[in-house]
Amino acid sequence: MGTVNSMNDIATHSVGARLEFSNIRKSFGNTVSVEADNLTIEPGSLTVLLGRSGCGKTTLLNLAAGLDFPDHGSVSYDNQILQGPAPATALIFQTHNLFPWMTAEENVAFPLRNQGMAKSDAQEHARQYLKQVGLESFSGHKPSQLSGGMRQRIALARTIATKPRLLLLDEPFSALDMQTRRMMQRYLLSVWNDSAATILMITHDLHEALMLADRIALMASSPRGHIAEIMDIELTRPRNPEDPAFRAIQQQLDRFLEHETLLAEHDPTLESTDQQK
Amino acid sequence: MQSHSTDRPDRQITLISRFVRLILQSNLLWFCLAWLLIILLWELGSYMEWLNPQILPPPSETIPYAFSGNISIGFGQQRTGLFEATAITLARVGIGMLAGLLVSSCLAVMVIELPLLRRLVLPIVQSLAPIAPVAWIPFTIAVIGIGGQAAVFIVFMAVLGTMSLSLIAALDGIPAEYLKIARNLGTSRMRMWWHVRLPAITPGAMTAIRMSFFGAWMAVLAGEMAGINSGLGYMIIMAQQMYNMKLVMIGILAIGFIGFAIDRLLLLANARLLQWVQ
Incomplete structure (x- = not known):
């Protein structure tokens, strides 16, 4: 039981990773490409990549995970250039996160x-983690039986x-309904508070970005995918969408995204093409 | 009391109608009905002399013969019984398919692990797959002979191409997210195969096994009819040559029923294994 009692301090054991993109160029054939000149993600911060689909968000995330590598430039993890899968990094996608056969x-x-933990210990731990998200009574269910x-x-x-130490989220909540999405955002914030992990998250939902982010990296798709602007969001937490400051930033971001959409309408080569996979 | 006596018959009626509906929905019932109809028509055909009873003996003779427990054909060394012949044929299909599954699994693993091999192996497999299984029969008999190994080899060749292609396609079709996440969770190469790829392709693999079973079943029977000297197909040819049409009929029906039963069993295993598929 000793192992299970120590679960309470699991969250506070480590410091988030520091991530740095420098002079990144990444192309796929000759159509889609993305560049990121300088983006530093501080330990323990929550950064959101915001932009329409096709602007290279997922590519940047794959680079951060060390699942793909840039043609030029580098991604550093705690000042070390990534040359393989990033250590202590977790990924969550929009779908297909859980193995449906388990x-x-x-x-x-x-x-x-x-990691080599004995089966019974791993099960015991797993039940404790499920308890943290309020689902201990569903431990025997298959994903297809769950919402x-x-x-x-x-x-x-x-x-x-x-x-x-690094959490990479690729539109994790966009397949969920509005209420569930809000609930999941609160869950994420509480996990983040407890763990001190660095979070890099992709979304195209402006409201979500503003509810969560310390920093928003706005991505544009013209002339190629790139980070157009980095904004520090200095709103107090918990955030309130009714707050005038919240609204002001929301409008500002809205105008940017609107402008992006207009550009795309006049340039057929920028039609949304998700280059992931 | 009054209300009790009035709604009782109602309840009985709903119970009966529910029971009747349940029976009508049962596949087994319709299966039996359909066969009863065929047997009746067949019997009627013989009785009315639309069918020549010499060539197509009526069920009233064939069925008792099938259950007489003493069905065999041939003399001396060539003598073969229905159950013995069926067992031999089933064993050949079983061994051939297991061998085919084993070899195609190895091929699929190598193709996924070694991209260079994919370029080399895939064209071969792709050109083997469309060859009709029966096309291997003359070649096999010439090279291996007319014994049991030849039949196993025919089954093996019948399933190898399609099974390899299906397995490779299933492996290629695993959603990229599963592999990314597994890699990210620190999954070792062995655990990746055993706990991620294998379960992920089970639906595809099970379909491939069912499909190739039909191919194998046809191929082995054709092989046995074409020269291999034992098994169900051989028994039918022998019965035909000795003009035992009852046994020919029984053999044909046995092929159908066993094929059907095995397909059902595979389907059942499928449902058991794949409860997680939405």
Whole structure:
């Protein structure tokens, strides 16, 4: 039982990773490309990449995960250039996060088993992590028996289980309904508060970006995918969409996205093409 | 009391109608009905002499013969019984398919792990797959002979191409997210195969096994009819040559029923294994 009692301090054990993109150029064939000159993501911060689809957000995320590599420039993780999968990094996607052939518990226990933990210990831990997201009574369920929000919560539980220093989220809540999405945003914030992990998140939802981010990197798709602007969001937490300051930033961002859309309408080569995969 | 006596018959009626509906929805019932109809028509055909009973003996003779427990054909060394022949044929299909599954799994693993091999192996497999299984029969008999190994080899060749292609396609079709996440969760190469790729392709693999079973089943019977000297196909040819049309009929029906039963079993195994598929 000793291992399980120590669960309370799992979250506070480590410091978030520091991530730095410098002079990144990445092309796919001759059509889609993305560049990121300088983007530093401070340890423990929550940065959001905001932009329409096709502007290279997912590419940047894959580079950060060390699942793909830039043609020019480099991604540094704690001042070390990434040359393979980034250490202590967790990924959450919009869908396909959980392995559907495993139960909720097996999904959460999977990374622990990868680390060589004994089966019974891993199960015990997994149940504790499921408890943290309020789903301990669903530990024997397969993902197909659970709602989209529950699945993402289990994915979050598994993510906490790996004790990540960097959390990469690719539109994790965009397949969920509005209420569930709000709930998941609160879950994410509480996980972030407890863990001190660095979070880099992709979204095209402006409201979501403003509710969560310390920093927003606005991405534009013309003439090629690039970071157009980096904004520090200095709103107090918890954030309130009714707050005039919140609204002011929202309008400012709205105008930017609107401008982007107009540009895209006049340039057929910029038709949304998701270059992930 | 009064209300009790009035709604009782109602309840009985709903119970009966529910029972009737349940029976009518049962696949087994319709399966039996359909076969009963065929048997009746067949019997009627013989009785009315639309069918020549010498060539197509009526069910009233064939069915008792099938259950007489003493069905065999041929003399001496060539003698073969229905159950023995069926067992031999099933064993050949089983061994051939297992071998095919084993070899195609190895091929698929190598193709995924070694991109260079994909370029080399895939064209070969792709050109093997469309060859009709029966086309291997003359070649096999010439090279291997007319024994049991030849039949196993025919089954093996019948399933190798399609099974390899299906397995490779299933592996290529695994959503990229699963692999990315697994890699990110620190999954070792072995665990990746065993806990991620294998379960992910099970639906595709099970379909491939069912499909190739039909191919294998046809091919082995054709092989046995074309020269291999034992098994169900051989028994039918032998019965035909000795003009035992009852046995020919029974053999044909046995092929159908066993094929059907095995397909159902595979389907059942499928449902058991794949409860997680939405």
